[in-house]
Amino acid sequence: MHAPRTTHLHALKRIFRYLRGTSEYGLFLHSTGSPTIVIAYLDTDWAGCPDGRRSTIGYAVFLGKNLISWRSKKQPTVSKSSTEAEYRAVAYTAAETIWLKQLLADLDYFLRRPVTLYCDNVSATYPTSNPVQHDRSKHIDVDYHFVREMVTSGGLRVRHVPTQLQVADIVTKGLSNDLLGKYRVNLSIIAPSTG
Template structure:
């Protein structure tokens, strides 16, 4: 990881790591693409012809996982491709090469941490209900922000089948609430106090109401642990759950492949940017 420090703040990138990975996979001269995945393509276990040797696939996807330290924009793609490690096919390998082609044009992208950012915490959670066509499990994702910069993110397939979109969204909300609580504890140990109650944004009205409703719905009994975990924090005023429109939910990029315009918009809002050569700075 490369850290470029200036008076304005700190810019974290993995440019050299990406360059080395592209050379290793013979993709350094490939034509760039605007998104890491095709929005219309549905990857399944049976897509394509099984590879005779999946060693390169596994090694490349494993290498991509280290890029998630500074690149939330490829979190969903890496999460999805990791699900085919045991039996990769030609279609899966082409999808991996598309991620590499996306990196060709974005190798300098990273996260900038402003020196003047506030210490307030807020987060976004989202879920793609039954998005996997193999087992109909949902994918949940979240982004946690300290001020204007993302400090934690995740894109992960949920462990059980959700029987409604509200259930899938609530599970994603619970994962985000757990991460916010952990970041709060870490800040407390570092002597950093947040000036306001952390806010968790969710674009599902049902999940938002459920977190604040004192009446526990019988149809959600199988989510009792998740429900009470979030409710306890809301009642103690350690967390506030708020509704946000789907168009403004930044975690949308971590749960599904998106078309170019939507993907570019979310990447900009998430906070990914290129390090400007003219900014000076010191590599640390």
């Protein structure tokens, strides 16, 4: 960080307090049968960076009920709209799930259904199934063609999920204690005494 301020120190202390209070928590893996589906939840905080106005994307990928991959990353470019930011997150998450699907295939574990991505921005889900490309979205042309090709081939589905069910919010936004607790449970991040 090139210009640390007191607010950054306060944020760091808050993170350390959270880590100290949740040191007992861990990722619980379910042993229920043979999971055959991969689903992912993705989200962005459009222009959330106060300095550069870049968006942060986040995703959580599940194999059956088990969380197997998650990430939070600042987008490399500024998005002109929330739809653009969200659609870039769709493309980024699609690439990750394709890699995971190939990794599973290399381990002789083949999925029977297409990967499903859940996005809470309805406008970002339309271009995946609508072949008409509008002038306003031409600046995301590469992401559009990449995701569209995966949807057309049957390897990927992009679906809308209501914001209140968007577990990827946990890696992109500051949440209330209630939502944080709810999403932690949905991600199977629990204390040993509750497992």
